[in-house]
Amino acid sequence: MIRxxxxxxxxxxxxxxxxxxRKKRLDCSKAEFLSIxxxxxxxxxxxxxxxxxxxxxxxxDAFLAENGYEKDFSDSxxxxxxxxxxxxxxxxxxxxxxxxxxxxxxx
Numbered sequence: 001m002i003r004x005x006x007x008x009x010x011x012x013x014x015x016x017x018x019x020x021x022r023k024k025r026l027d028c029s030k031a032e033f034l035s036i037x038x039x040x041x042x043x044x045x046x047x048x049x050x051x052x053x054x055x056x057x058x059x060x061d062a063f064l065a066e067n068g069y070e071k072d073f074s075d076s077x078x079x080x081x082x083x084x085x086x087x088x089x090x091x092x093x094x095x096x097x098x099x100x101x102x103x104x105x106x107x
Contacts, residue, residue, distance in 0.1 A: 001034075001082050039077065042069065043100040049092040056099060069103045077102035 004013070013033040020026045042064060046056040064070060073079065082098040 001080055003082050004033075038100070038102060040072075040103055041100050042103050043098055046095075046097045046099050047093075048095060050095070050097070053097070053099065060099065060101065064103060068106050070106050072102045072104040074102075 010033050013031075017028040017031050020028050042060055044056055044060045046053050061071075079099070079101050082100070084096040084098065085094065087095060
């Protein structure tokens with residue numbers, strides 16, 4: 001996922017997709033405009049290569065356990081990532097990724 005600024009509308013998104021396809025000849029057929037109400041979540045900023053994410057997720061899991069929460073995955077509540085760095089232009093050790101998990105209080 002790539003977070004869009006709040007002022008970007010569906011119409012502006014559709015225009016940008018069409019322009020990227022026309023000018024850059026990019027296949028944007030899988031690009032979607034989503035608005036998600038995530039509810040209660042935990043998130044962490046991962047710095048580094050994607051292969052190193054499990055260690056960052058372990059930090060997040062430890063935080064949940066220590067504070068009385070657990071992951072709350074379902075068909076509508078999923079793990080996701082927001083990529084803040086362009087992997088084509090930035091060295092892997094400098095990549096920034098927001099990792100987000102839905103959570104709930106433990107019972």
